[in-house]
Amino acid sequence: MSDAKMITLTIEGRQVQVAEGTSILEAAKAAGVLVPHYCYHPGLPVAGVCRMCLVEVEKAPKLAPACATAVAEGQVVHVHSGKALEARKGVLEFLLINHPLDCPICDQAGECELQDYTFAEGRSEGRLVEPKRFNPVEDFGGDVLYVPNRCILCTRCVRFMDDVAQEPVLNVSERGDRAVIGKFEGQDLTHPWSGNVVDLCPVGALLSKDFLNKARAWELDRTASVCPNCTQGCNMMVETRDNMVVRLRPRPNDDVNKYFMCDYGRLNYRWMNRSDRLEAPLVRRGDRLAVAEWEAALVAAAKALDGKRVHAVVSPSLSNEALYLVSRLLERREGTGAFRVERGPEAPLPGVEDLALRSDRAANVHGAELLGFRRSDTPMAGLRGGDALLFVDADPGVLDVTDLGRAASVVVIGTTLPEVLRGADVVLPIANMVEEEGTFTNLRGRVQRFLQARAAPGMARPSWWVLGDLLGTMGEPGNYFLASDVFTALAGARAEFAGMSYDTLGLRGLPVMSPAGAR
Amino acid sequence: MGFPHKTHPRETPVLSTHFGDSEARSLSGWRARGGYRALEQALGMAPADIVNVVKDSGLRGRGGAGFPTGLKWSFMKPGDGKPHYLCCNADESEPGTFKDREIMRWTPHSLIEGCAIASYAIGAEICYIYIRGEFTEPLQIVGAALDEAYRDGILGKNAMGTGKRVDVYIHKGAGAYICGEETALMNSIEGRRGNPRIKPPFPAVAGLFGQPTTINNVETLAAVPPILTNGAEWYKGMSLSSPKSTGTKLFSVCGNIARPGNYEVTMGFPFREFLHDICGGARPGHTLKAVIPGGSSVPIQTMQEADATLMDYEGFVATGSMLGSGGVIVFDDSVCMVRMIARLARFYAHESCAQCTQCREGTAWVTKILERIEHGSGTTADLDTLLELSENMTGKTICVLSDSCAAPIVSGIQKFRHEFEAHINGKRCPMRSAAAA
Numbered sequence: 001m002s003d004a005k006m007i008t009l010t011i012e013g014r015q016v017q018v019a020e021g022t023s024i025l026e027a028a029k030a031a032g033v034l035v036p037h038y039c040y041h042p043g044l045p046v047a048g049v050c051r052m053c054l055v056e057v058e059k060a061p062k063l064a065p066a067c068a069t070a071v072a073e074g075q076v077v078h079v080h081s082g083k084a085l086e087a088r089k090g091v092l093e094f095l096l097i098n099h100p101l102d103c104p105i106c107d108q109a110g111e112c113e114l115q116d117y118t119f120a121e122g123r124s125e126g127r128l129v130e131p132k133r134f135n136p137v138e139d140f141g142g143d144v145l146y147v148p149n150r151c152i153l154c155t156r157c158v159r160f161m162d163d164v165a166q167e168p169v170l171n172v173s174e175r176g177d178r179a180v181i182g183k184f185e186g187q188d189l190t191h192p193w194s195g196n197v198v199d200l201c202p203v204g205a206l207l208s209k210d211f212l213n214k215a216r217a218w219e220l221d222r223t224a225s226v227c228p229n230c231t232q233g234c235n236m237m238v239e240t241r242d243n244m245v246v247r248l249r250p251r252p253n254d255d256v257n258k259y260f261m262c263d264y265g266r267l268n269y270r271w272m273n274r275s276d277r278l279e280a281p282l283v284r285r286g287d288r289l290a291v292a293e294w295e296a297a298l299v300a301a302a303k304a305l306d307g308k309r310v311h312a313v314v315s316p317s318l319s320n321e322a323l324y325l326v327s328r329l330l331e332r333r334e335g336t337g338a339f340r341v342e343r344g345p346e347a348p349l350p351g352v353e354d355l356a357l358r359s360d361r362a363a364n365v366h367g368a369e370l371l372g373f374r375r376s377d378t379p380m381a382g383l384r385g386g387d388a389l390l391f392v393d394a395d396p397g398v399l400d401v402t403d404l405g406r407a408a409s410v411v412v413i414g415t416t417l418p419e420v421l422r423g424a425d426v427v428l429p430i431a432n433m434v435e436e437e438g439t440f441t442n443l444r445g446r447v448q449r450f451l452q453a454r455a456a457p458g459m460a461r462p463s464w465w466v467l468g469d470l471l472g473t474m475g476e477p478g479n480y481f482l483a484s485d486v487f488t489a490l491a492g493a494r495a496e497f498a499g500m501s502y503d504t505l506g507l508r509g510l511p512v513m514s515p516a517g518a519r
Numbered sequence: 520m521g522f523p524h525k526t527h528p529r530e531t532p533v534l535s536t537h538f539g540d541s542e543a544r545s546l547s548g549w550r551a552r553g554g555y556r557a558l559e560q561a562l563g564m565a566p567a568d569i570v571n572v573v574k575d576s577g578l579r580g581r582g583g584a585g586f587p588t589g590l591k592w593s594f595m596k597p598g599d600g601k602p603h604y605l606c607c608n609a610d611e612s613e614p615g616t617f618k619d620r621e622i623m624r625w626t627p628h629s630l631i632e633g634c635a636i637a638s639y640a641i642g643a644e645i646c647y648i649y650i651r652g653e654f655t656e657p658l659q660i661v662g663a664a665l666d667e668a669y670r671d672g673i674l675g676k677n678a679m680g681t682g683k684r685v686d687v688y689i690h691k692g693a694g695a696y697i698c699g700e701e702t703a704l705m706n707s708i709e710g711r712r713g714n715p716r717i718k719p720p721f722p723a724v725a726g727l728f729g730q731p732t733t734i735n736n737v738e739t740l741a742a743v744p745p746i747l748t749n750g751a752e753w754y755k756g757m758s759l760s761s762p763k764s765t766g767t768k769l770f771s772v773c774g775n776i777a778r779p780g781n782y783e784v785t786m787g788f789p790f791r792e793f794l795h796d797i798c799g800g801a802r803p804g805h806t807l808k809a810v811i812p813g814g815s816s817v818p819i820q821t822m823q824e825a826d827a828t829l830m831d832y833e834g835f836v837a838t839g840s841m842l843g844s845g846g847v848i849v850f851d852d853s854v855c856m857v858r859m860i861a862r863l864a865r866f867y868a869h870e871s872c873a874q875c876t877q878c879r880e881g882t883a884w885v886t887k888i889l890e891r892i893e894h895g896s897g898t899t900a901d902l903d904t905l906l907e908l909s910e911n912m913t914g915k916t917i918c919v920l921s922d923s924c925a926a927p928i929v930s931g932i933q934k935f936r937h938e939f940e941a942h943i944n945g946k947r948c949p950m951r952s953a954a955a956a
Binding site for chain 2: 046047048049050051052054062063065068086087090091093094095097098127128129130152153155171172174175176177178179
């Protein structure tokens with residue numbers, strides 16, 4: 001930034017200084033002015049075709065497309081002048097003449113830029129008396145449905161596939177008002193990142209089959225979160241309706257995922273809503289597990305772990321907070337901790353540096369390693385005869401009954417109780433990641449916060465709370481009232497996290513300290 | 520000459536001297552008529568000197584925009600370490616224009632010579648001649664001439680034995696009007712969809728394959744050899760009016776006129792005399808009503824305006840239109856202007872590349888309205904809507920296709936409003952009912 005030449009210009013009466021080469025549209029953003037636009041997207045090459053962002057530049061003969069016009073020293077730009085408004089009104093009318101105006105049955109309604117700008121600046125009625133153009137809905141493959149009648153041909157989807165996914169599948173077919181988005185012969189939107197075209201589409205032309213007719217945009221509650229489905233840590237928005245997660249969408253973060261999220265990540269949310277959840281603490285009474293009060297269960301758990309060496313098998317998708325507390329517990333009991341990571345094929349997004357669906361399909365592998373847990377394909381191997389087994393929401397696939405036989409006692413802290421763990425001594429129900437607050441450390445060591453998006457079932461409590469209380473019951477001083485309290489303790493105890501707090505992390509995260517003390 | 524007619528005494532044939540003379544097509548025939556002397560002369564000059572001669576001659580782009588050719592060439596910076604390209608725009612897709620076709624049909628070597636000189640002048644080693652696909656005959660003729668030129672060593676790695684490389688390739692278009700737009704043409708050569716590009720960057724900075732490129736019309740390039748041979752002063756001297764418009768211009772005349780054809784006159788020739796004297800005026804029993812003087816994209820002129828026009832870049836602007844490509848479309852009293860304008864709009868709606876909203880939707884919409892008026896279902900409010908839509912379609916898009924569609928509509932409603940109103944009030948086309956009766 002420092003060596004870039006700075007340009008000063010005035011936009012809507014506000015003076016703003018931006019680097020040379022910046023577009024008027026981006027400069028206006030910096031000045032706090034939104035220039036209405038459709039085809040422009042910061043993550044895609046400039047097309048300049050929707051002509052919605054025309055602004056009046058003093059001394060210029062014609063209106064200038066703000067997305068494709070570079071700033072110049074001393075420029076005076078009017079975004080809301082009469083001429084610019086008239087031009088936008090014209091564009092909006094043109095965009096709507098063949099549009100079916102079917103907002104009541106359109107998934108995009110409520111989050112549609114065509115709706116928004118028409119409401120703000122458009123004509124109240126159209127003047128077209130001729131019949132509208134009609135084209136049938138087309139299945140684009142993958143998760144994508146194309147409704148050509150609603151399409152405004154902004155070509156964001158085409159440019160995404162060409163330049164970001166770098167697998168040209170889409171094109172503009174035909175010319176004039178017959179033009180539609182087409183697929184190349186024999187191709188489908190099967191690229192692992194192609195679902196992004198649905199988010200990029202500013203109108204209801206590209207729809208997610210998964211989300212089709214599921215909810216109205218205004219019924220959704222949106223929560224900032226981090227995708228837990230691989231180690232990339234894409235920032236995402238969890239969208240819930242009536243306490244059910246119905247859609248995951250990318251949340252922009254220039255340092256991690258830009259504006260994108262892979263299809264695997266965005267569609268792998270059903271487990272967040274599963275209904276076979278543990279809803280109450282269970283304590284062994286003879287040959288069966290009986291429901292117990294939290295206090296009683298915590299005491300029982302502390303007793304089951306007491307006096308024994310503890311081996312913990314944890315999920316690599318637990319938060320840093322939960323893993324830190326497990327590590328404290330292991331320190332008290334001179335125990336060991338291990339985890340296994342589920343793997344799958346890696347799928348990079350070629351147009352963005354260092355962005356991929358990673359082969360490690362867990363959220364916090366790096367965090368678990370930083371906190372002293374050992375990655376292993378056989379995490380149960382660390383369990384010695386006479387040890388207490390602490391099983392924290394790990395994949396039950398790592399277990400077999402003979403393993404359990406070696407344990408002197410078994411404490412399960414988890415979201416569900418798999419059949420193989422029915423023999424546990426104590427079972428403590430916890431929230432899953434969308435039901436609690438916490439942080440993950442991604443594969444590049446970036447610590448990122450996620451917030452609570454829905455309520456946990458029954459008496460289940462956040463993992464940090466349960467583990468904090470368990471530690472307290474075991475005699476550890478210190479009370480944690482909030483997830484941030486646990487994180488503060490973690491930051492104080494671990495050099496990599498030194499100086500971090502929820503406030504400094506914000507919603508975009510920070511990288512952990514390297515051994516040399518640099519971020 | 521007014522091919523297929525004999526040269527009219529008031530014409531000034533320079534480019535059209537050999538139209539109709541099939542022997543001028545061959546290399547030997549062309550040489551016998553003085554061909555390739557200009558190229559020989561040029562290859563002995565410094566490129567900058569050639570650019571200066573063209574600058575001094577006052578030659579301006581003959582494709583429609585009228586940009587000074589020498590100035591355009593001077594934008595190509597020698598020694599910038601990048602490959603330079605020359606494109607010859609032989610797409611000639613503007614309705615009413617067929618002058619380049621005749622140049623290519625009769626004197627293909629004049630074009631090749633012009634391309635070679637221009638390539639050398641701007642430091643380009645490669646020139647693409649982009650010929651529209653429908654021009655099957657010109658394609659074949661230019662192709663044959665090109666083969667001859669290569670065989671004779673005029674082109675190639677060692678053009679005319681001077682050690683300079685000049686390669687000329689023909690690229691065949693596939694019939695899109697928009698590919699006559701310079702940046703769409705470049706996209707088309709590159710194998711992309713023929714969509715105009717946003718400017719800047721201009722072709723001289725980043726054109727074909729992202730490299731510095733100059734693009735000239737066929738007529739412009741064909742005018743270069745005679746300028747070099749006869750000198751800038753000779754060319755400059757050929758002007759009857761404005762010193763800003765020099766030389767001769769080919770006009771393609773079609774429509775309701777006694778002798779349609781290509782005519783070459785000096786800049787500043789009186790349009791009235793051109794139409795009535797050279798072209799023979801109206802057909803017997805008819806009177807002229809209107810004229811589109813520069814290809815379908817320019818505003819329509821009434822005969823009153825046309826009669827007061829001097830035929831050059833400034834002259835046509837002074838009377839409310841433009842010289843454009845020199846495609847003169849003449850309408851007489853048998854023509855329904857509403858029908859004509861609707862037909863023009865339909866053409867633009869069909870050819871819009873679909874990038875810009877105003878053009879994609881606007882051209883189709885105004886076509887629907889115009890056709891409705893023509894069929895007798897229009898209202899007076901439709902005329903206001905048309906004018907408003909035309910305003911929204913003008914000056915707001917990447918290229919000027921949308922403006923071109925709006926121009927005849929606006930000028931048509933302004934100048935022939937009574938015809939529109941007759942359709943609206945009579946609920947049918949008055950011309951058609953007259954024919955039926």
